[in-house]
Amino acid sequence: xxxxxxxxxxxxxxxxxxxxxxxxxxxxxxxxxxxxxxxxxxxxxxxxxxxxxxxxxxxxxxxxxxxxxxxxxxxxxxxxxxxxxxxxxxxxxxxxxxxxxxxxxxxxxxxxxxxxxxxxxxxxxxxxxxxxxxxxxxxxxxxxxxxxxxxxxxxxxxxxxxxxxxxxxxxxxxxxxxxxxxxxxxxxxxxxxxxxxxxxxxxxxxxxxxxxxxxxxxxxxxxxxxxxxxxxxxxxxxxxxxxxxxxxxxxxxxxxxxxxxxxxxxxxxxxxxxxxxxxxxxxxxxxxxxxxxxxxxxxxxxxxxxxxxxxxxxxxxxxxxxxxxxxxxxxxxxxxxxxxxxxxxxxxxxxxxxxxxxxxxxxxxxxxxxxxxxxxxxxxxxxxxxxxxxxxxxxxxxxxxxxxxxxxxxxxxxxxxxxxxxxxxxxx
Numbered sequence: 001x002x003x004x005x006x007x008x009x010x011x012x013x014x015x016x017x018x019x020x021x022x023x024x025x026x027x028x029x030x031x032x033x034x035x036x037x038x039x040x041x042x043x044x045x046x047x048x049x050x051x052x053x054x055x056x057x058x059x060x061x062x063x064x065x066x067x068x069x070x071x072x073x074x075x076x077x078x079x080x081x082x083x084x085x086x087x088x089x090x091x092x093x094x095x096x097x098x099x100x101x102x103x104x105x106x107x108x109x110x111x112x113x114x115x116x117x118x119x120x121x122x123x124x125x126x127x128x129x130x131x132x133x134x135x136x137x138x139x140x141x142x143x144x145x146x147x148x149x150x151x152x153x154x155x156x157x158x159x160x161x162x163x164x165x166x167x168x169x170x171x172x173x174x175x176x177x178x179x180x181x182x183x184x185x186x187x188x189x190x191x192x193x194x195x196x197x198x199x200x201x202x203x204x205x206x207x208x209x210x211x212x213x214x215x216x217x218x219x220x221x222x223x224x225x226x227x228x229x230x231x232x233x234x235x236x237x238x239x240x241x242x243x244x245x246x247x248x249x250x251x252x253x254x255x256x257x258x259x260x261x262x263x264x265x266x267x268x269x270x271x272x273x274x275x276x277x278x279x280x281x282x283x284x285x286x287x288x289x290x291x292x293x294x295x296x297x298x299x300x301x302x303x304x305x306x307x308x309x310x311x312x313x314x315x316x317x318x319x320x321x322x323x324x325x326x327x328x329x330x331x332x333x334x335x336x337x338x339x340x341x342x343x344x345x346x347x348x349x350x351x352x353x354x355x356x357x358x359x360x361x362x363x364x365x366x367x368x369x370x371x372x373x374x375x376x377x378x379x380x381x382x383x384x385x386x387x388x389x390x391x392x393x394x395x396x397x398x399x400x401x402x403x404x405x406x407x408x409x410x411x412x413x414x415x416x417x418x419x420x421x422x423x424x425x426x427x428x
Contacts, residue, residue, distance in 0.1 A: 099426045101131035103160055105186065107151060109169030109193075110261050113137040116168060119311070119407040120415070128419055129426040132160050144170060144264040144275055148177035155185045164188040164423055166415070168406045169195070169380070170261060172290075172387075173279060180282045188423050189284075190415070192291035193377055193405045197384040198267030198276055201369050206259075209368070213240075216364055220357040223350070231328035232354040238321060239305055239361065267384070280388050289418045290387025291411065293399035294375040299325040300401060301365040304378035307404030318401050329358050377402040392422060 106117035114135040121135065138150045151174055155163055165175035165186035172191025179186040204212075217240040224233030264275040295303055299322040306312070306321035313319055332351045339348035366376075375382025379402035386393055394417070400408040419425040 098129065098428075101129040102423070102425045103131040103133075103158075103163040104425075105134040105136070105151070105155060105163050105165050105175075107136065107165060107167040107171035107175045108138070108140070109167070109171040110259070110265075111140045112168070112171065113140060116171075116406050117166070120412060123409075123412050124416065124419075127416060127427065129428055132158055132163075134158070134163070138174075141259045141261050143260050144173050144177060147174045147261075148181065151175070151178045152182050152185060156182070161185055162187050164190065164425070166190045167192075167194060169193050169402065170265065172196070173264070173276070176284065177279055179286050180279070180284060183286055186286065188287040188289075190289050190291070190418060190423070191387055192411060192415075193293055193380055193385060193402050194290065194387070195265055195267075195380045195384045196276070196280065196290075196386065196388055197269070198271070198273055199265045199369075199380050199384065200267055200270075200371065201379060202262045202265040203267065203270060204368060212364060212368065216361045219360055220354070222353070222357070230354075231324070231331065232358070235302065235321075235325055235328055235358070239301065284389065287422060288387060288390040289422050290385070290390045290393040291396065291414050291418070292375075292382060292385040292393060293377045293396045293402070293405050293408075293411065294382055295377060295399055295401055296322070297366060297370075297374075297376060298322075298362060299329075300376065300378040301361055304401040304403055307401045307407075312400040312404040312408050318404050325358065329355065332358070377405070379403075392418075394418065 106121060108114070108116035114137040117135055121133070124130075125133075134154060136151065136154050138147050138154070142150075147170075151165075155178070161184050163186045165179060165188065167173070167175035167190070172189075172194025173196070175186060175189050175191065179189050201209075217236055220236035220239065221233060224230070224236065227234050227237035264273065266273045266276075268276050268280075295318075302325040303318035303322040305318070306316055307318035310317040332354045335351035336348060336355065339345075339351060365378075369379055370376035370381035373381040373383050377385065377399070394414045396410055396414055399405070399410045405411050420427075
């Protein structure tokens with residue numbers, strides 16, 4: 001603001017200017033001062049701030065104008081009160097409350113329980129705002145429809161709705177079925193390692209599967225005095241103790257089924273499976289996202305064995321065991337070459353036997369789980385993992401095996417990405 005005045009005297013005209021710089025710290029509408037300014041403008045229609053007489057004749061209104069501003073009360077000191085009462089300005093309004101957390105249920109698969117998702121939940125809980133969290137332990141070997149009914153009852157028992165269902169393996173099928181039956185309860189589904197079209201492994205009767213696994217172990221362990229005799233003996237022991245019992249649970253007795261759930265895992269292209277056929281034909285109006293994990297096929301049997309008992313990144317986890325198998329195989333291949341060069345027939349025979357036995361393990365496992373599929377997680381063939389009619393499917397190439405998915409940091413990153421992009425789970 002510029003105030004200008006001129007003073008004449010003694011033949012000399014002096015021009016004075018005063019510049020006032022204003023800073024608006026607070027804005028408040030004051031009707032009383034607005035009326036005073038309006039009355040001032042009507043009473044002095046020809047007056048102007050350029051006329052020094054206005055300043056001289058109306059000092060008080062001008063001071064009020066300077067302090068109040070043209071449209072409302074203004075403050076130029078940190079401790080002023082625009083209403084004229086002195087003191088500090090009123091505090092700002094409180095921030096809006098945070099959005100409510102998202103209800104979520106983590107559903108385990110065949111032979112699983114509440115501990116299946118324990119590590120994953122501990123990772124995700126600090127990153128996202130969850131509401132009600134369920135990690136149920138339902139019938140681990142029952143038919144999928146029965147487990148789905150149990151899940152619906154568990155979720156309904158909370159008295160809340162709008163759950164995001166995250167399922168692993170058969171748990172993905174169970175979650176889908178529950179959301180189809182009661183879309184008001186789980187309103188979103190997120191499956192990983194789920195055999196949407198069935199699993200080739202379910203075609204093998206339990207006795208056949210156990211016999212094949214036993215033969216794989218015996219071939220690799222042949223001639224070993226102990227598991228620590230050489231890398232081949234060690235890997236044979238790991239394969240037997242870590243993988244045989246776990247994989248055999250997928251099988252079924254030909255006469256009296258020990259694992260009823262396997263009936264719902266039969267691949268639809270080779271066997272009658274009413275549950276999967278009806279599941280994939282039903283309408284799904286909820287948000288649907290899938291995650292597929294594709295580790296390298298080579299040595300996936302050892303990867304699965306390690307992940308079944310340890311976390312994937314640990315010393316005895318699947319990543320390390322798959323690497324150990326590769327190193328051992330390369331070592332025995334090198335042994336073949338050296339033995340042939342030096343003419344050591346016994347050593348050449350032994351190293352060749354171990355190499356062939358390791359190839360047999362790899363080939364047999366592939367024949368059991370994904371014979372005509374380029375991708376697999378060690379249990380479920382890659383084509384079956386793709387969620388039909390999903391809004392989006394995330395692929396993890398170079399991921400961990402079927403057993404390691406619920407406790408894998410690579411899976412965690414994809415889940416978090418889906419929570420942000422598709423399910424809009426709030427963050428803290």
